[in-house]
Amino acid sequence: MIACAYCGKVDSPLPSWATFFVVNDNNLCGRCAEHLEKLESPWCEVCSRPMKENGICSDCNRWESSAKWAGLIQRNRSVFQYNEWMQGYLAQLKYRGDAALADVFARNLQRIYRQQFDRCLLVPIPLSEQRMSERGSIRVRL
Ligand SMILES: [Zn+2]
Ligand SMILES: [Zn+2]
Numbered sequence: 275m276i277a278c279a280y281c282g283k284v285d286s287p288l289p290s291w292a293t294f295f296v297v298n299d300n301n302l303c304g305r306c307a308e309h310l311e312k313l314e315s316p317w318c319e320v321c322s323r324p325m326k327e328n329g330i331c332s333d334c335n336r337w338e339s340s341a342k343w344a345g346l347i348q349r350n351r352s353v354f355q356y357n358e359w360m361q362g363y364l365a366q367l368k369y370r371g372d373a374a375l376a377d378v379f380a381r382n383l384q385r386i387y388r389q390q391f392d393r394c395l396l397v398p399i400p401l402s403e404q405r406m407s408e409r410g411s412i413r414v415r416l
Contacts, residue, residue, distance in 0.1 A: 278303035279374050280363060300378040309359035310378070313352050322352040351390060353382040369409055 277284050279301040300307060313322050318331035325331060330338075337343040354360055367375040387396075401409070 280306045311355035351386050
């Protein structure tokens with residue numbers, strides 16, 4: 275029996291053969307998985323914001339018209355809607371160090387990368403010293 279990676283509950287209190295052979299690829303119970311709102315087209319072609327039809331959202335248009343920000347972001351893809359539930363989920367992942375929660379994004383990010391960013395180089399974005407301290411990350415000195 276596998277407990278939900280987020281709330282710790284088990285979907286079925288009675289184990290069955292399916293419990294051992296059915297793999298839930300996001301390690302979440304059914305109740306938590308219901309909150310995952312996958313982002314899909316139609317959306318902003320730059321930032322993934324849901325829209326009535328494909329295009330560029332008002333924020334991206336505003337940033338492109340700014341001399342300071344123009345041309346900095348070509349395309350950003352988000353996997354899920356940043357709803358209230360996702361806000362709590364990300365807080366637990368980022369600020370309480372529950373790295374197992376990142377699994378929910380892994381398969382979807384791989385798919386998006388292969389479909390939309392093929393031949394692009396992935397570059398990690400470093401945190402500031404302050405953010406690193408807030409999140410309690412372990413620092414490795416080389
Ligand atoms: Zn759950
Ligand atoms: Zn946008």
